[in-house]
Amino acid sequence: MIELGAPLKYTFDGFTIDSDQLCIDYQGKLLQIDSRIIKLMILLIQKYPEVVSQKELLETLWNGSVVSTWSASRLVADARTFFKSHQYDLAIIQTLRGRGYRLAPELAQRLNQPNNSVTPSQPVTTPTPAKNKKVWISTVVMLAIAAISAPIYMTAFHTEANTPRVIKYSEPLEVVGRILWVDDNPSNNEREVTYFETHAFGVYSALTTDDALTLLELYNYDIVISDMGRHDDPLAGMRLLDAMRARGDDTPFVLYTIVANEAQRHLFAEKGGYAVTTNPDTLVETIMNMPLQNSSNRFKDKP
Structure with a gap:
């Protein structure tokens, strides 16, 4: 059986996911949630930017029990619904058809902000000062192309x-x-x-x-x-x-x-x-x- 990583607390936009206590709180208030959704989020965070296959997800979260592949799809849908119900409108989980699931890059980036206490084990890379000029030039070129295309x-x-x-x-x-x-x-x-x-x-x-x-x-x-x-x-x-x-x-x-x-x-x-x-x-x-x-x-x- 695949084991989750070491206990950590992951924080983003007022949410804190505690992988030791298997709980989520929002702005200090403990939220009622299925522990399997918490395990799903921890698995995706710790694996990012890798894709978690449906097989790996089922083996990890259902402890080898024989369940339908729809269980994984339903769990992902429940996780998205949970965060939306708490006014979090950004993407949470990406579905990569034929491959599996991955933490949404938008969320991974927010976990990587300086004000957050913990970052993913494989954090999203951000441009260093030495790269800023190239990034700025690329952005200008892309904007120019977009303007010419006139969609x-x-x-x-x-x-x-x-x-x-x-x-x-x-x-x-x-x-x-x-x-x-x-x-x-x-x-x-x-x-x-x-x-x-x-x-x-x-x-x-x-x-x-x-x-x-x-x-x-x-x-x-x-x-x-x-x-x-x-x-x-x-x-x-x-x-x-x-x-x-x-x-x-x-x-x-x-x-x-x-x-x-x-x-x-x-x-x-x-x-x-x-x-x-x-x-x-x-x-x-x-x-x-x-x-x-x-x-x-x-x-x-x-x-």
Whole structure:
């Protein structure tokens, strides 16, 4: 069995994770929480920047007991929900499809701040004074490129928690297809999105089912890609597909999830879904081989 590291206290933004007492407090107040979530956070902190595989996570936190792989996914979702319920809105855990989980770099960076008492065992490196000039020059160059590219921006303000968020949308000048990507953790899909954008796809993001349905009323999309579970709904992807088909929207729908089985694929196909995939290579192959309408007008025609 894999053992967790030596007892330490990890502090960030008012939270303190005590790996000896297996507790979390916020601004000095002890919080009620499942000890397994605490162990998950300690494991991810001590392993950072390494990725913790699903197998390693299950072996470490369930002491070799035989449990479903969904237990790991559920635990990660519970951890995210816990911190969100205490008004912590930054990313906590990254899901790297096909590889496992990793502490979110944003959180790792905050653990590495001088005011915090403890840093991760493999802290995030920050630029030294000797590198600052190069970093500044690189930043200026990137900003100049961004200004020349002149992407299209759009703002979405509604989330299921009614918390304002700003989402950036961009589209190539000669777009070959438009993708609406529905995921409450869009950072999980950055590599895939970059690939599609470099192949002249316009990729648009939605964090919630409600946002996705609103966008589908306003704009033309060739494909909808969705995760399965969002926020507190483990079947959010299926419910979005149901809602689309119920109102006559036949936009091809691809479910991009962590785990899939034959029963899930069969039910998804019965509901009118196009494909289910857990692999980024299969996702890319599926999208690149799909027939696209390539509508010249991004906006829906008025009735």
